[in-house]
Amino acid sequence: MQESFRIYPRPELQVSDEEVKKVSEILSNSMFLTMASACKTKAKKNEILMQEFLYFLRQKQLLRRYFGGSAAEGTELSTSDTDKMIVGPYIHVCFNPKDGENVTGHTFLVDTRDSSQGYGKLVLLTSDSSILTIFDKNGCPMKDMIEENEEGEKLLPSEKVVEFWRKFLEKRQTATGPPKTHQHGPCATAVTKDPSGYIKKEVGGVLEQDFAHGLPFCRMPFEGEEWLRERENFIWPSMNTLERIKMLDCHVVAVGDKTSQHSSIEWRISYLLWERELVWSFNDVQLHCFVLLKSLLKKFIHPIVPEELSSYHMKTVVFWEFENTTESFWRRENLITLLRNCLLRLQKSIKYLDLKHFIDRSRNLFLGRMVDPGIKDELIEIIEDIIKNILVKSMQCIDDIDLATTWQNSHGNVEEFLQKCRNDHKRNITTDVEESRHSVELYYNGQASWLINVDNVLANPGMLNKYQKAFEDKTRTKDFDEDFLQSVAMYVNMRSALIQVKEMLQLKNDAVTDEHFKKLVITMNENSDIDAISGKLYVVTALLVFDKRDEASSRIKGIFSSSESCRKYVYTGLCSTCKTIEVARQTMVQVKGFPKTENLLVAHDMIFAKEDISLLPAALKFECLVDRAFLVHPAVYALYLRVLCSKLDEKMKNIDHLKRAVIECEGTNHNYRHFNILGYCYYEVRYFDLAYECYSASISQTAQDGRPNAAILMLLTLLFTVRENIM
Structure with a gap:
């Protein structure tokens, strides 16, 4: 094993080796929370392998589709x-x-x-x-x-x-x-x-x-x-x-x-x-080094020399560096040193125009590249500048946490920088991230299974049946984590049951239908642990469409009840920027950041398809008319169902709770639909002015990008109703 390079900081900054280690920990912690982690990569592996497996089934087990590159590895940047x-x-x-x-x-x-x-x-x-x-x-x-x-x-x-x-x-x-x-x-x-x-x-x-x-x-x-x-x-x-x-x-x-x-x-x-x-085998710090190297390439090398180096070259460099560095050195405090080592290796490879393929070691990846000596020299100079300014350059690569400004305001004083990180950043980036690991792991695992479910909402009954049979074959599913596989399989079973509920709505034999429906409810109950909330809400949806209002109301109360003073869930969807849902005092509240308590569960967005129109409550029937498939935040949907189940004297109080949830979802691409739901609740209790405000707010969110919006249809319905009342 080679000795790890020592960082020689710029003299004007007077940053000691120990201080570099402290800054390295901040960088690594920030990346863990925002960009890359072994938690994310492990979840991405499950998601990608499942996508490939289901595609193979859809193609009659003849055609395979493999995913590659950063999107498959869990190391993607915004431009990937x-x-x-x-x-x-x-x-x-x-x-x-x-x-x-x-x-x-x-x-x-x-x-x-x-x-x-x-x-x-x-x-x-x-x-x-x-x-x-x-x-x-x-x-x-x-x-x-x-x-x-x-x-x-x-x-x-x-x-x-x-x-x-x-x-x-x-x-x-x-x-x-x-x-x-x-x-x-x-x-x-x-x-x-x-x-x-x-x-x-x-x-x-x-x-x-x-x-x-x-x-x-x-x-x-x-x-x-x-x-x-x-x-x-x-x-x-x-x-x-x-x-x-x-x-x-x-x-x-x-x-x-x-x-x-x-x-x-x-x-x-x-x-x-x-x-x-x-790449799937990398630990946190290996991933952080790889992603930082790619980000440095995109931000500081490609704007000047766009064609000669690629992300694949960066991957090859880190492969070689990982092979030649002792395992014990891949720690958070050594991130900057490890990154510098990779840059030095890259610089040397450019100098001699020799970067060997990591597996096929007779192949030179720089063959035919940098034929102009001027370009080669320019790349060496750019990398030299990055190495000399490696702290601030690395900070400029961090997503969502502005470490570079904090560093600038600290005038290069590490202790002042650390103090500002503790005081100025909401996320806990100065202490050990291990206290957040469980939440982060749950988030990415839950997101992976939910993303598979988004695809499966459009599957027809025959394909869902194929999936169910394949999941029962343990020899074919051995590569998946058990919890991930169970969540995906439960959603497939739930989706299959919901399709049968829709088919039963067309039957006219009430006795047969009622008996069959009871069996389906049992099946849905057995598969409602897709997550902590959405699975149970699918069951309530089926109960309401069959007019089992008392049972639906009882189940809704169960979702909002807790033996604990406050129950917290990790939210995995796209309908809110808040990562925590808290259930307390018969309502749901969304909170920024990850929860840090033990025994956490995840909560997914609700996923519906346009074919579900006969199954869904009134407000969402409009959505089925304009979208092939759509999402609803679980808190918004749960509160909407509670409005539907509540008595007249409780309706306005529950609509107020729903309004709060809609406001908490602001800032995402999907919140317009929540305003439609809230507006329809106001419409049904004949608060037409408030309904109009909600529909208007919804339309304003989609006017620029031209997305189809059911608010137009709802607004027309509202205007027609108002006109009828006047006449």
């Missing part, structure tokens, strides 16, 4: 895109013809002659025209994808495959129309807008998704086998991580070496799944 690799059946590659002898479909030999390390041409080895590939099934026969060269070899050109995917994506319909497409390395990139802000956290935000086509190896490449053998001499990655990696495929992706004359027909060997697993 989504990377996807599509892997179809019946096309494989190999280095040795013997490895492809018993493979069904089409097999290609990876010919690395005349190619740089890590690249090769795909020469057709065996082909079965009776077996249809993804190309055949989408109007482009396999025989038309293959070209013959001067030597008579039949090749699969990478350029042709990328063009196939670009045209394929052009034909897709999204919520905002067909995407714009272009080629980006091995990917066909689809550019769309995020209409609801679920992904980019911004309504109408530009959403770029890179689709690469991957072909799996019949057998692991030699370089991969060699890398695994050598890992026995290193502490990182752990043996558990290596065992998982051994089970994962390697691929070739459709991109050639830009310096090659044969670039259009070359493919690149990819270890995407291996590298993803490595």
